Amino acid sequence: MLISDVLELTNQPEGAKLEFKRDDERPETFAKEIVAFANMNGGIVLVGVEDDGNISGIQRNNLQEWLMDTVIGRYVHPFLLPDYEEISVEGKRVAVVKIPQGNSKPYVLNRKDRQDIYVRYGDTCQLAGREQQTRLFDSGGLLSAEKFPVHGSSVSDLDQHRCQEYFRDILIQSPDEDLQDMMINHSFLVGDATPLACSYFAYALFAKNPELRLPQAGVRLSVYDGNDKDYNTVFDKVLDAPLLERRGSGGPHDPLEPALHERVSTLIQPYISKETLHGMSRRRVWDYPFEAIRELLINAFIHRDWTKQNYVRVIVYNNRMEITSPGSLPNGMTTEKIRSGAQLQRNPSSVRIFRDYGYVEDQGIGIRRKVIPLMQQHNEREPDFEVTEDHFKVTLWKKHSRPSASSPLMGED
Template sequence: MRQMRFTWPLARRPIRSHYVKRCFMTELKNLIASGESSHLEFKSEQVKPEDVAKEIVSFLNFQGGKILLGVEDDGTISGVSRPDVEEWVINICRNNVVPQIIPGYQKLSIEGKDVVVLDIPTGIAKPYHTQKGDYYIRAGSTARKASREELSRLFQDSGLIHYETTPIASTQVADLNWQRVQDYFLNIHPAQINFKDEDEAARHRLLQNLDILAADGATTVVGMLIFGLQPERHLPQSEVLFAHFKGREISAELLDRKSLTGPLPQVIEDAQRVLSLNLPSASTIEGMKRVEQIIFPDKVLRELIVNALLHRRWGLMGNVRIFLFEDRLQISSPGRLPNGVTIEKMKESTHVPRNPILMKFLQDYHFVEKLGRGIPMVVREMKKLGVREPDFHESGEEFIVTLYRK
């Protein structure tokens, strides 16, 4: 069933125009007729405060939504009669939801009965929980307790914990490429330490201090991504998938396909090289000279490849995908934007790293330089080419960037 969403900003201003109110009421009735969904919940006036809090928390931890008080599960409008309903709702949001919030609130009359519309935004301080300490997420048209994995993702999005420091079971220091480690400490790390001259205890201490090794001696996620001998063996999500299609759809003839594996610095270089080899050469004649035409600037490709790997959610098992079509380039990265970051803010240089330790290593390797400047640069460089502005959007649990070509 198609999900319907409100187009009016409820509770931000009162509805004064009779015409606007009539249109709004029609949309509201249609919304009720469509039934509950991942963004809409019906509640009777007899609902308990803890049950309202559960629904509010699930929406805050999801993508926001609306709760209609005075509507039964089957869509019957039963109405709200209690005179203190607004104070009752605000007290629930203050006392039963942690951290507390102030929801959008509107009371409307439908078929002679009052219905309260609560507008719950996407939470900017995830994860939220009830007064009893229960964390809920939205699953279809119901709220359910978050699983251990889902709760871990919520905490990762909040920046309270970082998946990149998680130890990888059944790994050890022998799973690291010692030549790469030595090169990093000697030539890249600011201290320029001669790693191979240190004794074993000092080596382990250095690796643990940089979160390459965990306290138990296992390799961390970030340690494997940067220095692992075979990262894809332990972290299959580190593989980057490239595909070049002859047409404009994924069903078109496949011209090339690559699976890029290895430590991330190598994968970044390989991805840019594969892309360059697959991009068709174009040129124009200006006067007596042939002038090569740029399809996608190298620094734009590099920025987007690095971003897809740096800012992805490594706890998800999906892969970064780079798809080249005849009219566009599409790069998909697992994980939605971090807490508080919107696409609009991102275009204005807002920078909230999901993986700060990985970012530090990529900075050391000179893949990351001016923080927060990359996306504005991408938009600016593509505008210079006179093509359609790049598209940035979230789809499910992915963030997708699309570059268009002439």
């Protein structure tokens, strides 16, 4: 980092990714800031800088050793390795400590036989609340939110036809196996209460009306007659249906009720395709490759963060289509890794069942193998990926369309 970069940072106020520290503070105070940054999106600690941005300089001769051995080694768990650099500014030493977003969340502050989880909000560190702790454990792969019990639910909420079809026809249930025992063994039914409750994934996939007790299970589909939300709303509706189709005796070739992603595909068809006449026959021409849309819809459902109370969002504008899945990417996953075909499953039970139904490939690399090449071939450009703490959004652009300054690419209602 250059001197000019340090001076630019000191002219900014402390915030979500920036903290000023003297080097004479207690080690647990430093550790708390490090833990909070690691649990969120990372950040920079400038050591030798006052709260008002004035540079006072480092007094310790062994600051890096003290930070690594005492602050992090004794008070931060699991171990985290920050970037450390010392720069001389106006004759005074300033340490630039870059804390990465952690790959092993949640990070805790060890002190007095306690392990406290801190998060960063604005320019302050706060103890993580119950919901935030759940998200951190879920993102770290230490807790699977898809197996949480749905409050007030029971096996009677599930569509028995769909359940029997899955266990009998797909898992090949033997006549001497009890259906409810199989549901327990496969985590469809969980908890300690009587009767047992349905797990999140079982309720979303198999319940008759998933949104009844799991409001975030639906999808909100919106269509705008323009390139942003200031234009007229053509269609805006929350759809509620099981994530799986209901099949007849003919199996996959005999669908009786469509899955939720298929309902979405049917509803958006008039807004993203049109029929054209080719000779004596009619042909449907799509603005976006249909298989790419299907893949992204399925991914949005099965990889969503169930600790988030938001719907999956599908928005169609005149120049693009956005599909947003609640929750950030799972721990350690990045858009670069997704493009390269890396795999990390937040909801392995949901993925397994979708794979059993033939909705997803065994390889689990649909974005790399389907979405990106199909968009390159069909629309001559790759999709855009956006990751925030709250969502993962994929934007498909129409052929020859380009984003404009007014395009609302950040965040969703």
